[in-house]
Every structure is written in structure tokens, then in C-alpha cells.
Amino acid sequence: MASYTSEVAKIHKKFQSALKRAKSRQSVLNAYWKHKRDHERLLKKHLKEEMDQVKKLKDKMDYK
Numbered sequence: 472m473a474s475y476t477s478e479v480a481k482i483h484k485k486f487q488s489a490l491k492r493a494k495s496r497q498s499v500l501n502a503y504w505k506h507k508r509d510h511e512r513l514l515k516k517h518l519k520e521e522m523d524q525v526k527k528l529k530d531k532m533d534y535k
């Protein structure tokens with residue numbers, strides 16, 4: 472997978488492009504809601520990957 476930062480950059484590029492193409496107020500709002508949904512999906516995936524890393528590392532450690 473590409474890095475989180477590069478994925479965010481792609482999402483923002485798509486969002487900016489959609490805003491430039493928007494011809495109505497509703498299309499601007501639709502672009503925003505799609506952008507928000509993409510962001511939330513990416514963040515959820517990123518945080519899951521980080522939690523998996525934490526669990527893997529934690530499992531290797533002894534209890535104290």
C-alpha cells in the first residue's frame with residue numbers, strides 16, 4: 472500500500488478537481504460529502520493498520 476500521506480494527497484487532488492468542475496451549489500456539496508467519506512474510509516483503514524502493528528508488538532512482549 473502507498474503511504475497514508477500520499478493517499479491523502481490523491482484524495483485532496485480529486486476533491487480540488489471536483490470543486491473546479493462544479494457548476495452548482497449542490498455539486499459543490501456533493502463533492503465535499505464524497506471527499507469526507509473517502510477521508511473517513513482512509514483514516515479508518517490507516518488506524519486499523521496501526522492497531523494491528525501495536526497488537527503484533529504487544530504480543531511479543533512479556534507481561535510484567
